[in-house]
Amino acid sequence: MKTIAYRASATLLVIFLGLCVFSLLVFAGSKSRGPLEDLAAGVTSKVAYLEKSMAGGYSRTGRAAALQRFDRYRTQTGLLNAPDTLLTGVYDNNTEESYESVTTLEDSLGFKLPIIHFYTAWGSRKDQGFPQLRAQTISDLGSVPMITWEPWLNDFDPAVYPVPGKPSQVNANGLTAIAAGKYDAYIDKWARDAKAFGKPFFLRFGHEMNDPYRYPWGPQNNKPADFIAAWRHVVTRFRLQGATNASWVWSPHPAYTTYREFYPGAAYVNWVGITTLNYGTVAPWSKWYTFDEIFGKAYDEFSHYGKPLMISEIGSLGVGGNKAQWFKDALASMPFKYPAVKAVVLFNNSNDVSTTYKALDWSITLDKPVLTAVREAVGGWHPATASPAL
Amino acid sequence: MRKTDNAALWEFREAATSTFARKATLASLMVAGVFSIGRLADWWFREEHVASLPLYLLLTFIFWWGIARMVIVWVSYLRISKPRWQAPQDGLRVAIFTTSSPGEPLSMFEKTLEACARISYPHTTYLLDDTQDPRFREAAERHGAVWLELVGLPGAKAGKINAALQRTTEDFVLVLDPDHIPFPNFLDEVLGYFRDPQVGYVQVAQAYYNQYRSFTARAAAEQTYGFYGPTQMGMHGLNCAVAIGANCTFRRAALDSIGGHGIGLAEDLITAIRIHAAQWKSIYSPIVVSRGLVPEDLGSFCKQQLKWARGVQEVLFAEVPRLWPKLSFWQRVSYLTVGTYYLSGLTTALFLLIPYLYFWFGWLPANMDFFGFLDHWLPVGLVSLSIYVFVQRWLCHPEAERGLHWRGTFLKFACWPVFFMGFVLSIWDGEIPYIPTAKRAVKQFTPFVRPLLVHQVLFVATLAYVVVRRFYYTPEARLELTSANTWGMVLFAALAFFMTLGGLYAAYQSLKTKAEDPWASVDLTRITDRLQPARKHKSAA
Known part of the structure; x- marks a missing residue:
């Protein structure tokens, strides 16, 4: 009996000591991880920048040189927030390792795109911090980065960001938690890194917040007042960190006219973004809408906010109508019909799985008639906008 | 440096002996290690990390192969034990066998035979000679050894040992490398263990006295310190201690029970596994009661390693399956682990290939964030x-042998082509090619250095290709x-380039190492076993 007690206690002691050592190592790891990652991210972007400045002399011949006339928007937040021209841009889903898909599209269109749009989610993973390298890459290519920042809350480490209730319900009342400061550590870090990036960028936070069927930050989990409180809180955290280079794009879905209730106020918004996607007849709930049918109704109301307007996602599927005609109708008269619109961002997504079970292809890269329609429509803009030739 | x-x-x-406190500390570290490995595994095996499934599986195999071997060694450390010394019985009949072959220096035998004569426990020394050189016979007789001429026997050393067993009758045989x-x-230390009639052989440590003569020698010695300390002590605790061919004392009955000493490239290991399978016990005593030579030049070292790599895998394919039912669980684990040691030649080769697959074909095995990896790997590494450091208290000569053994690591890395070749040869069941020993007068690089040079050239050429492609295309x-990704992979490949420099340095230094007879400066009268006067056999007093 004595031996058993002795052996059992020795075993327990060993396991306890082993666990202590293990916890100590993990603790030390979690404490040093942040600074080490910052260091690594810094080194990575420095090396990328150095390599680019050494390689091939892109400063004179590259894309940035061709986009030089937009440099004033790219480098001054004030001008970006009060533009006197109509900017074009694109989101492309094939940009994991390279923006060649964008330059290929530009070559087909015959003009360069001063805005490059991408999406990133909130969370604790390393790739969920401020996308330093990607923002720098876009900036070095001569464009303004546009970041759609999606407040998914499921990717946060529960040890660092504890929430009451089940982990699966982290998104319920998520915006209230954000407004209450539960995620300030994450927001502040992101804002500081954004400030360190230094150049203006569009920040489209919590887009389509009025769509009750899409995202967890929508009305199914939150009241409009919760959204406003969260938005204001996030903007305030950025201002406290000095990250004034973020240009805030409030971007509701025009199909749900409740959007007025979600407006955070003129002091917290720089741009108003509107999603304008035509699903055609791809699903039972959809039908072919022209651009004017989707956007026209909302235009008057949106322009009353006195902010520059952005078509933050423009696109059409090809099922149920003529895609090239749709783009022609949408873009040709844009500056004349909708003068408050100051940016149009193509939704060139060849693999959209966010809405239907089947992947949807919004891309125009290989669609000659659409490319021609867009090229000709945008080519007709200059007189009205008095902008330099694209 | 002399x-x-x-x-x-x-x-x-x-x-040192193992005490409860030491074992408990070790066990605590292992618990921490096992949890750290669990945490690493939880991170490693995630779907999001798979970039290309075949390459991911390959990388996983390489990485977890190493981890699994490490854990097996840890477990054996838990059983570290040192046999309790026992005074030998009087009147045992003991033979010492040492073999000589053509080309081996006579003066070395003079020294060894003289030292054998000074061994205090009564014994008979036999010189198993096939030099056909009368001076060897004279030397043997001058030092009171029995000269046995054994010419033209197959199976090199083991063949001679078996022939000598036929011609002698002693109950115990110490096989001593010349x-x-x-x-x-020596004999006072080991013979007592044979009081247990189950004990088939007693192995003691191999230690060296020429490790200071070159980088290769020091590195080669560093690779053995842990093995002759904590590793074999752990294997002893599991009754898996292996015979090393030299410094091993056999019970004749044990050798008889398996039909004599095993024959093959790894004759020692063949003998050990057969004796274990015949249900004999093995003893490993972590003591230094002799010192010998470790290869001083890279060519000799690689030749030795190639022979072992080929031989050890022969045991894996030929002996382990045959004897499997007769081995204990830990003996199976042990012989599998020993038998696959040189597989590191294959895993290292694959590991080296990874950055080049990326540079040439753009293939990435895994989408692993480097800092995520570091975060999960570092606890395991630490x-x-x-x-590794803690078990160094069980080294045979800690004052001289402690350390991180970086030279040994460099040399092991540089030997991957040798191990790889051994692996390939054993799959094909091929013969070891004849590699001439560099004549002392003609100094030239050992052919083993060629794959290393090819690797270095490949790295430099690939680097140039990467730079030109990145900057212009x-x-x-x-x-x-x-x-x-690109420069990270360059860094990864550069690490291998840097590690290979160690091997190249060893090869370069091997060109300049002066051939000397290190045994010439050994003064036998200065060998002291005074630390253990109580153990000395009374006949020597």
Whole structure:
């Protein structure tokens, strides 16, 4: 009996000591991880920048040189927030390792795109911090980065960001938690890194917040007042960190006219973004809408906010109508019909799985008639906008 | 540097005993290690990390192969034990066998035979000679040894041992390599263990006295310190201690029970596994009671390693399956682990290939964030390092042998082509090619250095290719987003380049190492076993 007690206690002691050592190592790891990652991210972007400045002399011949006339928007937040021209841009889903898909599209269109749009989610993973390298890459290519920042809350480490209730319900009342400061550590870090990036960028936070069927930050989990409180809180955290280079794009879905209730106020918004996607007849709930049918109704109301307007996602599927005609109708008269619109961002997504079970292809890269329609429509803009030739 | 006559080397040494507190500390570290490995595994085996499934599986195999081996060694450390010394019975009949072959220096035998004569327990020394050189017979007789002429026997050393067993009758046989200089108390230290009639053989440590003569020698010695300390002590605790061919004392009955000493490239290991399978017990005693020579030049070292790599895998394919039912669980684990040691040649080759697959074909095995990896691997690495350092208290001669053994690591890395070749040869069941020993007069690089040179050239050429491609042929839109992966891989490949420099240095130094007879400066009268006077056999008093 004595031996058993002795052996059992020795075993327990060993396991306890082993666990202590293990916890100590993990603790030390979690404490040093942040600074080490910052260091690594810094080194990575420095090396990328150095390599680019050494390689091939892109400063004179590259894309940035061709986009030089937009440099004033790219480098001054004030001008970006009060533009006197109509900017074009694109989101492309094939940009994991390279923006060649964008330059290929530009070559087909015959003009360069001063805005490059991408999406990133909130969370604790390393790739969920401020996308330093990607923002720098876009900036070095001569464009303004546009970041759609999606407040998914499921990717946060529960040890660092504890929430009451089940982990699966982290998104319920998520915006209230954000407004209450539960995620300030994450927001502040992101804002500081954004400030360190230094150049203006569009920040489209919590887009389509009025769509009750899409995202967890929508009305199914939150009241409009919760959204406003969260938005204001996030903007305030950025201002406290000095990250004034973020240009805030409030971007509701025009199909749900409740959007007025979600407006955070003129002091917290720089741009108003509107999603304008035509699903055609791809699903039972959809039908072919022209651009004017989707956007026209909302235009008057949106322009009353006195902010520059952005078509933050423009696109059409090809099922149920003529895609090239749709783009022609949408873009040709844009500056004349909708003068408050100051940016149009193509939704060139060849693999959209966010809405239907089947992947949807919004891309125009290989669609000659659409490319021609867009090229000709945008080519007709200059007189009205008095902008330099694209 | 001439330290072969360093007095500290010529003293009796023994490893520390294991106490409860030491074992408990070790066990705590292992618990921490096992949890760290669990955490690493939880991170490693995630779907998001798979970039290309075949390459991911390959990388997983390489990485977890190493981890699994490490854990097996840890478990054996838990059983570290040191046999309790027992006074030998009087009147045992003991033979010492040492073999000579054409080309081996006579003066070395003079020293070894003289040292054998000074061994205090009564014994008969036999010189198993096939030199056909009368001076060897004279030397044997001058030092009171029995000269046995055994010419033209197959199976090299083992063949001679088996023939000598036929012609002798002693109950116990110490097989001593001729480059090993035994201490006077050798037999007093080992014979007592044969009081247990189950004990088939007693192995003691192999220690060296020429490790200070070159980088290769020091590195080769460093690779053995842990094995002759904690590793074999752990194997002893599991009744898996292996015979090493030299410094091993056999019970004749044990050798008879398996039809004599095993024959093959790894004859020692064949003998050990057969004796284990015949249900004999093995003893490993972590003591230094002789010192010998370790290869001083890279060519000789690689030749030795190739022979072992080929031989050890022969045991894996030929002996392990045959004897499997007769081995204990831990003997199976042990022989599988020993038998696959040289598989590191294959895993290292694959590991080296990874950055080149990326540079040439753009293949990435895994989408692993480097800092995520570091975060999960570092606890494992730190615990493993702590255990490595902690078990050094069980080295046979800690004052001289402690350390991180970086030379040994460099040399092991540089030997991957040798191990790889051994692996390939054993799959094909091919013969070891004849590699001439460099004549002392003609200094030239050993052919083993060629794969290393090819690797270095490959690295430099690939680096040039990468730089030209990046600077002139990579679209601007791709450059920045691929920078981290590219230069990270360059760093990875550069690490291998740097490690290979160790092997090249060893080869370069081997050109310049002066051939000397290190045994010439050994003064047998200065060998001290005084630390253990109580154990000395009374006949020597």
